[in-house]
Structures are given as C-alpha cells and as structure tokens.
Amino acid sequence: MLYAPFVSRSVSEVESALNTVNSLISAKTGKYLSTLQTAIFRGAWQGQKYEEIAEALCISETHIKMVGADLWKLLSLGLEERVTKKTFRAALERKSRLSSASTLLRDVSKSAVLLREASEPPDGQIKLDSRFYIQRPIVEQVCYQTIEQPGTLIQLKAPRRTGKTALMSRILYHSSLQGYHTIALNLQLVDRRTWQSSEYFLQWLCISLSKELDLPYQFEQHWDERFGSKMNCHHYVKHHLLPQTERPIVIALDEVDVLLQHSEIAEDLFALLQNWHELAENRSEWGRLRFILVHCPSEISFSLTPLKADLSIETTSLIGDTMLRFSASSWHNLEFHHRITPPQSRLKLPEFVPNEPAEVQLLAVLQHDS
Numbered sequence: 001m002l003y004a005p006f007v008s009r010s011v012s013e014v015e016s017a018l019n020t021v022n023s024l025i026s027a028k029t030g031k032y033l034s035t036l037q038t039a040i041f042r043g044a045w046q047g048q049k050y051e052e053i054a055e056a057l058c059i060s061e062t063h064i065k066m067v068g069a070d071l072w073k074l075l076s077l078g079l080e081e082r083v084t085k086k087t088f089r090a091a092l093e094r095k096s097r098l099s100s101a102s103t104l105l106r107d108v109s110k111s112a113v114l115l116r117e118a119s120e121p122p123d124g125q126i127k128l129d130s131r132f133y134i135q136r137p138i139v140e141q142v143c144y145q146t147i148e149q150p151g152t153l154i155q156l157k158a159p160r161r162t163g164k165t166a167l168m169s170r171i172l173y174h175s176s177l178q179g180y181h182t183i184a185l186n187l188q189l190v191d192r193r194t195w196q197s198s199e200y201f202l203q204w205l206c207i208s209l210s211k212e213l214d215l216p217y218q219f220e221q222h223w224d225e226r227f228g229s230k231m232n233c234h235h236y237v238k239h240h241l242l243p244q245t246e247r248p249i250v251i252a253l254d255e256v257d258v259l260l261q262h263s264e265i266a267e268d269l270f271a272l273l274q275n276w277h278e279l280a281e282n283r284s285e286w287g288r289l290r291f292i293l294v295h296c297p298s299e300i301s302f303s304l305t306p307l308k309a310d311l312s313i314e315t316t317s318l319i320g321d322t323m324l325r326f327s328a329s330s331w332h333n334l335e336f337h338h339r340i341t342p343p344q345s346r347l348k349l350p351e352f353v354p355n356e357p358a359e360v361q362l363l364a365v366l367q368h369d370s
Contacts, residue, residue, distance in 0.1 A: 017092055017096075021075065036059075040053055041071060043056070050064050075088050079095055128169060128170065128173055143167065143311065152290045153273065154171070154292045154313070155293045155312040156292065158313070164295075165254055167313075175290075180247055183208075185254065187259055188254075190258065197265070198264065198265050201262075202230070202268070203229075206236045206237070209249075210240070213245070221240070222240050229268065233272060237276075242289070250292065251290070253293050254294045255295065257296050260295065277291075
C-alpha cells in the first residue's frame with residue numbers, strides 16, 4: 001500500500017490540497033502529479049522528513065530528494081511564487097483562500113435575479129428603510145444625541161465600504177424628524193474649476209446652501225471683493241442664510257477626501273467651521289448651524305484635529321465591535337431578513353472575507369441564492 005504510511009486524521013485536508021495542486025499544475029502544464037510526487041506531497045504535508053518518506057516508500061533518500069526538488073518547481077509554477085518543502089503548505093493555503101474569495105465574487109452574477117427582486121444591490125449605499133441594513137445602536141444613538149446639540153460638529157472617518165455614508169444618511173434622517181433643515185453635499189461632484197481657489201469654492205458652498213434652502217443668491221449685498229473669501233462667506237451665512245429660518249441647519253459634507261487634496265482651500269474652510277463652532281457657544285443663531293464631515297483615513301499631512309469635533313467616529317471605532325464586527329443579535333437579524341432561519345442554514349462568514357457591511361450583504365445574498 002503506497003499511501004498507507006501517510007494516512008491520518010487530516011486525510012480529507014490532504015486530498016483537498018492535492019486536488020487544488022493538480023488543478024493548478026494542469027492549468028499550467030497539462031499534466032498532473034506522478035504517483036511518487038503525490039506520495040512525497042502527502043508526506044511533506046504531514047511534516048515528515050525526506051528520510052522518513054524514503055523509508056516508508058522503500059526508496060533511496062537521494063532519489064526522493066531529487067523527485068521532491070522537481071515537485072517544488074512544479075508547485076512554484078502552479079502557485080506563481082517560489083515555494084520549498086518548508087513553505088509550500090502555507091503558500092497553498094493562502095492560494096486556496098484567495099481562490100475561494102474570487103469564486104464568491106464570480107457568483108455575484110448568479111444572484112442578479114434575487115437582487116432585482118429585493119431591489120437591494122450589495123454595492124453602494126443601501127436605502128434608509130433597507131431590511132438588509134445592520135443596526136449599530138451604540139454608534140447611531142451617540143450620533144443622534146450629538147447632532148441635537150447646538151453648533152455641533154461630527155466627523156466620520158473610516159475606509160471605503162464601511163458604512164460611513166449610510167450612517168451619515170441616518171443622522172440626516174434623524175435630524176429631519178426633529179424638524180431640522182438637512183443638506184447633503186458630495187464634494188466629488190464639485191467641478192475642477194471650483195478647486196482653483198478658496199474664492200471659487202466658498203462661493204460654490206454658499207450657492208449650494210442657498211439652493212438647498214430654496215433661497216435666492218445675494219452675492220451683490222453680501223460679497224465684497226475688498227474682503228477675503230473667508231470673511232465674505234462668513235457674512236453671507238450670517239446675514240443671508242441664518243436669518244431666513246429659526247430651524248437648525250444640518251450640513252453633511254461627504255467625500256471630504258477630495259477637499260483634503262487642496263490644502264489651502266481645506267485650511268480656509270476648516271478655519272470657518274472652527275470659528276462658527278466656537279461662536280455657537282455664546283450666540284444662539286450660530287448654534288443652529290451643525291456639520292457632519294465624512295471621509296476616509298488620509299495619508300495627507302493636513303489634519304482635521306484642529307476642528308475639535310464634538311464627536312469623532314474614527315477608524316478604530318468604525319472597524320470595532322460597535323460598527324463592523326457584528327454581534328450575535330445583528331447576525332440573527334440579518335438571517336431573519338434573508339429568511340435563513342433553520343439552524344442548519346445559519347450564515348457562516350468565511351474567515352478570509354473582510355468583516356464589512358458590503359461584504360456581509362453580498363454573502364447573505366449568495367447564501368440565500370444557493
């Protein structure tokens with residue numbers, strides 16, 4: 001019995017690995033491992049030395065090493081990275097994880113019908129009333145309480161596809177329920193010309209706010225070229241926007257990453273925000289102005305720290321237990337909405353998949369479809 005010496009409790013694991021190896025090598029060469037190469041692979045997978053493999057097979061150790069050298073070359077070709085007897089197992093396991101992830105992504109197309117029926121694509125921002133949205137009660141409640149404070153400033157900072165914009169939308173929705181004006185501005189939609197100077201950008205900001213509040217533009221009365229752009233913007237907000245309503249105005253700036261690429265403009269805007277934030281402490285009219293800033297972690301040296309945000313949900317919070325590492329109740333809620341209720345059908349999140357809302361939605365759809 002050629003393979004008997006290598007049979008162990010991990011036989012199924014070895015067989016799976018061999019199937020993967022033969023598929024990879026066949027794709028490259030059109031051939032498969034020989035019987036002797038397979039035996040050496042089994043022994044090496046079990047952690048046996050060449051001497052032990054040779055003794056079990058009744059073949060010289062020199063010949064085993066020679067065939068083994070050819071085996072590792074074949075594996076290196078199939079795995080597209082150099083491997084040895086000591087490293088091939090880790091490389092193969094890594095390749096297997098990546099292959100499984102790719103299979104998940106390819107299966108997305110098979111779920112097109114389900115996605116249309118649910119009207120809930122797994123990419124992009126999900127709807128406010130989405131049954132697939134995973135509640136983050138702690139983060140959301142803190143944000144809701146903070147936005148109700150006069151002159152507040154909230155900063156949401158985390159990598160892409162981690163729910164920043166979805167959370168921003170829910171804060172705005174909560175604000176609208178309180179009777180506040182709500183304005184969402186995506187800075188990716190700002191034209192290139194507007195980024196030429198602070199003058200252009202702050203005028204764009206004032207025009208956008210006026211438009212969202214259904215107010216006419218009044219630059220003739222409130223914009224004087226003898227003053228700088230920051231002072232003009234300050235006077236425009238103070239004398240034209242704030243007097244038009246007694247209700248709080250919540251302004252959300254999404255994709256602030258674009259702004260950070262223009263440091264001078266960013267510094268001018270943040271100086272204004274900081275000034276308005278401080279004025280709100282003593283003047284009720286400025287307390288009606290509230291901001292939400294949304295962006296990814298940036299390698300740019302410019303920092304938002306000087307803003308002294310009332311609430312800063314940063315990277316460590318967004319990928320922590322309250323935001324992305326879902327509790328048992330959150331998983332149960334997701335399973336319920338996808339009608340995966342029997343114990344044997346419970347969703348299982350593969351270890352190699354990032355624990356992100358977008359990925360979880362995708363896995364749920366695929367599980368439901370399978």
